[in-house]
């Protein structure tokens with residue numbers, strides 16, 4: 553499904569955070585959002601997910617106005633939001649439970665526990681895991697949700713560089729398999745280049761889309777990524793221009 557944000561404005565306590573925010577994400581497209589710290593990236597995802605009400609503007613899924621929380625989205629916010637009283641397996645299978653197919657969800661989860669470095673932790677509780685493991689569990693839960701659009705807010709922020717690379721590869725793979733539409737917030741330019749079809753760079757407060765960078769490259773690999781000097785430089789300069797204002 554495709555996603556469209558039209559002229560969204562949002563303020564908190566009289567301070568404008570998002571101003572004339574417009575963006576489109578095509579069906580099956582992977583769009584990353586980069587921007588200065590605190591500029592309003594999470595707020596934008598919260599508005600898309602229907603958790604925060606914008607002052608004005610609209611969010612459309614395909615051509616239908618989306619109002620309030622929609623089952624079309626699977627949202628992974630920055631905090632892992634695992635239920636502390638549920639085991640890791642129960643947490644990961646939460647959406648399967650909501651959609652009434654626990655057995656299929658457990659099977660799919662079990663197939664991925666090893667890849668996610670969670671094997672042996674199925675029956676542990678969130679407080680027994682490291683921050684990085686909890687983040688991977690929350691990511692697995694979101695990725696296994698059958699929703700059409702994934703909203704991922706810095707899903708790999710707490711991971712070491714190798715695990716992060718593995719999770720990125722996994723995300724690229726499932727994306728190919730499932731053809732999901734993905735909006736991905738990150739602070740990492742390389743991660744945005746590696747994963748995305750397009751990178752949207754937001755301006756500082758109030759935020760709007762300052763620049764859009766299309767990423768070309770059919771077959772992504774880490775070797776391919778190491779060669780993307782020009783794209784990296786271009787995005788860095790846009791960000792630096794915003795930050796130094």
Ligand SMILES: Nc1ncnc2c1ncn2[C@@H]1O[C@H](COP(=O)(O)OP(=O)(O)OP(=O)(O)O)[C@@H](O)[C@H]1O
Nearest residue numbers: 564565569587588589590591592593594595596630
């Ligand atoms: N519910 C709220 N009430 C008041 N202010 C808020 C609320 N939510 C966010 N803000 C403020 O809005 C601004 C944008 O916050 P937001 O979390 O969206 O930024 P961000 O770009 O995701 O940040 P980061 O890069 O640090 O993750 C911040 O100044 C924040 O303090």
